[in-house]
Amino acid sequence: MPKAFELNPRALELWNPSLAPIEKEGEHSITLTGIVGDEWPYDENARPLTVARVDAALRSIGDNPVTVYINSPGGSMFEGIAIYNRLSQHKAGVTIKVLGLAGSAASVIAMAGQRREIGKTAFLFxxxxxxxxxxxxHEMHQCAAALTEFDQAMCDLYMDTSGQTQEQVTEWMDGETYMSGRTAVESGLMTHLLEDDEITTSVSGKSDLPAARKIEAALIRAGLPRSERRKLIADFKASLAPMTPPTPEALAPALSADAFSEASAEIENIMSFLQDQK
Known part of the structure; x- marks a missing residue:
């Protein structure tokens, strides 16, 4: 049996996490941005995208319609199915709005709405x-058999939602298919195009995020376990942190006032030189 479901590296490379919704006044909404069922290793302030989080939000929203904004490359299939089922249980009505990408497990979540909107330049994957x-x-045969069952479950969901045949949906899945907003609506997987004025771009100030995503995509392709990927990404982020010069007190606590000033100036010169070499 597979021990874990990995994020598809193609989706991770093309995902733009900076897209954000422009929420309407009085709207009850849930914003699902990040990796399904996992922590977001590129931003320590991001929250995991889990069924527990969705359940808590729905309990707070109560008997009111909910709008779910999605921008995610996917992640755990099991967590995605659990979120889909939890949203489907919400009796007051669910509207899905795909801002940038609903890939992999996130595309499963996107099927939960009675009304399913997608940006003209957004994608399903x-x-x-x-x-x-x-x-x-023997274990590889068991793994393949399990994956076949999982694929059929997703195929059934896409078929029921879109009204397409099994042959058509299987062709999409086998071909690892990206659908533009218009194509997704024409296919029946989505019902409407999202208005452009409902999407904005958030500014996180983290210029290392695209590089970190590309690094993880390459590590996934290389078959590196998740724990090792997280460590390497953390090391990468640490290497980009601003260099903090040691204080003269730490280097030589017994320095005289004149020596202290000289040491401070020397340290500043060294740090300026090192920064220029980066």
């Missing part, structure tokens, strides 16, 4: 289950 597995040939 559908594909077969993706995992990393280790073991002998």
């Amino acid at each position: 559908v594909h077969n289950s993706w995992t990393i597995a280790v073991g002998n040939r």
Whole structure:
């Protein structure tokens, strides 16, 4: 059996996490941005995208219609299905709005709305289950059999939502298909195009995010376990942190006042030189 479901690296590379909704006054909404069922390793301020978080939000919203904004490359299939089922249980009505990307497990979540809107320049990304597995040939056969069942479950959901045939949906999934907003509506997976004035771009100030995403995508392709990827990304982020010069007190606590000033000037010169070399 697969131990974990991995994020598809193609979706991760193309995802733009800076897109954000322009929420309407009085609207009850949930914004799902990030990786499904996982922490977001690029931003320590981001919250995991989990069914527990969605459940808590729906309990707070109560018997009111809810709008769910999605911009996610996907993640755990099981968590995505759990979120889909939890949203489907909300009796007051669910509207889905895809801002940038609903990929992989996030495309499953996007099927939960009675009304499903997508930006004209946004995308759905559908594909077969993706995992990393280790073991002998018997375990590999078991893994393949399990993935076949998981793929059929997703295929059934896309078929029921869109009204398309199994042959058509299987072709989409086998081909790892990106659908533009217009194509997604024409396919039946989405119902309406989203107005452009409902999307904005947030400014996080984190210029290292695109590089970190590309690094993780490459590490996924290389088959590196998730724990090791997280460590390498943390090391990468640390390497980009501004250099903090040591204080003269830490280097030589017994310095005289004149020596202290000289040491301070020397340290500043050294740090300026190092910054210029970066």
